[in-house]
Amino acid sequence: MTFIHRIRLDQVDDTHRYPFTLPVVQDLIRHPLELKRPITFLTGDNGAGKSTLVEAIAVAAGFNAEGGTQSFRFATKATESSLGDYLILSWGTRKPRTGFFLRAESFYNVATEIDRIGEGIHASYGGKSLHERSHGESFIDLMTHRFGGKGLYVLDEPEAALSVKGCLTVLRRMHELVEEGSQFIIATHSPILLAAPNATILEITDTIDEIDYDTAEPVRLTRNFLGEPDRFLKHLLD
Ligand SMILES: Nc1ncnc2c1ncn2[C@@H]1O[C@H](COP(=O)(O)OP(=O)(O)O)[C@@H](O)[C@H]1O
Ligand SMILES: [Mg+2]
Numbered sequence: 296m297t298f299i300h301r302i303r304l305d306q307v308d309d310t311h312r313y314p315f316t317l318p319v320v321q322d323l324i325r326h327p328l329e330l331k332r333p334i335t336f337l338t339g340d341n342g343a344g345k346s347t348l349v350e351a352i353a354v355a356a357g358f359n360a361e362g363g364t365q366s367f368r369f370a371t372k373a374t375e376s377s378l379g380d381y382l383i384l385s386w387g388t389r390k391p392r393t394g395f396f397l398r399a400e401s402f403y404n405v406a407t408e409i410d411r412i413g414e415g416i417h418a419s420y421g422g423k424s425l426h427e428r429s430h431g432e433s434f435i436d437l438m439t440h441r442f443g444g445k446g447l448y449v450l451d452e453p454e455a456a457l458s459v460k461g462c463l464t465v466l467r468r469m470h471e472l473v474e475e476g477s478q479f480i481i482a483t484h485s486p487i488l489l490a491a492p493n494a495t496i497l498e499i500t501d502t503i504d505e506i507d508y509d510t511a512e513p514v515r516l517t518r519n520f521l522g523e524p525d526r527f528l529k530h531l532l533d
Contacts, residue, residue: 297478298447301385302352303327304378314351314378318501319344328503330480332495333473337482338511339499345482346451347378348499350398352480353449354379358396361404365394391447391478395437399455406433430456438468444475454485462487486514 304323307315314320328335337345350360357365360379406425425433434456442448454462462485469479473493483489489496489511498506508514520527 296387296389297330297333298387298389298391299352299356299384299478299480300330300387301327302330302355303383303385304381305383307381314344314347317344317347319348319499319503320378322502323348326503328497330478330495332493333477334469334479334481334491334494336489336491336494336496337480337499337503338484338489338496338513340512343499345499346398349449349451349480349482351378351382352384353396355382355384356394356396356447356449358394358449362396362398363408389445389476392445393443394447394449395442396449397434397437397453398451399453431458431461435461435464435468438465438472442468442472442477444472444477446472446477448472448477448479448481450479450481450483452482452484454483454488457485459487466491484513486511486517489514 302323304320304327306324309315310321337348339345353362354360359365410424410426425436428436434453453465457465466488469488469491470493473479473491481488489508496506496508496511497503498511
């Protein structure tokens with residue numbers, strides 16, 4: 296069971312500016328998203344609109360647009376689109392006990408805010424300032440110590456900070472959190488993260504379509520590349 300089980304967007308009047316001009320947003324007006332499984336992945340090429348959508352979902356769910364928990368209210372700059380004000384989320388009867396929104400680009404600002412709020416809460420982030428660890432280490436600390444069961448987690452390209460081993464660690468932690476009743480909505484290009492069980496993979500092109508693991512482009516391309524790197528390169532570079 297999921298906390299957010301449907302995301303829809305009614306017809307909006309002002310469709311001549313970003314983000315309403317994006318094909319993915321137009322598609323959302325026609326087809327609501329059903330979040331049936333504990334993990335929903337959004338994948339698709341650069342510029343498809345994943346970050347726009349993920350951020351709007353986070354804002355509509357009550358998170359700070361730059362990331363953090365629902366109580367974070369800092370802002371370093373206002374780049375968020377107004378899509379979040381228009382999305383209509385359908386919530387189940389069960390409410391999340393905790394949650395976190397994380398954008399790869401503003402993790403630094405989240406770490407600064409955690410420092411600003413005070414040393415007292417560092418315990419829940421692994422015992423020291425997130426600035427004193429690498430981006431990847433602090434992300435894993437955050438997931439290990441701060442994320443808990445029955446949580447709602449909205450993540451934008453968490454793999455940006457992670458080694459392949461780090462991705463596997465995160466995959467295992469995600470699985471634990473799902474078993475403890477959490478829901479994840481994740482924009483990702485990682486063929487490793489996409490392999491998580493209990494997940495729906497939505498591919499964003501001009502439309503949003505449910506696809507299976509083997510069809511997902513990051514998986515297909517990585518597989519083809521690693522299968523025969525020399526042949527792939529020859530084809531690519533000739
Ligand atoms: N603040 C903005 N103003 C205008 N256009 C934007 C803004 N942010 C993103 N875009 C455009 O919207 C499209 C989707 O961006 P984004 O959601 O970041 O894509 P993705 O995360 O899938 O790579 C891109 O073409 C981008 O140039
Ligand atoms: Mg993005």
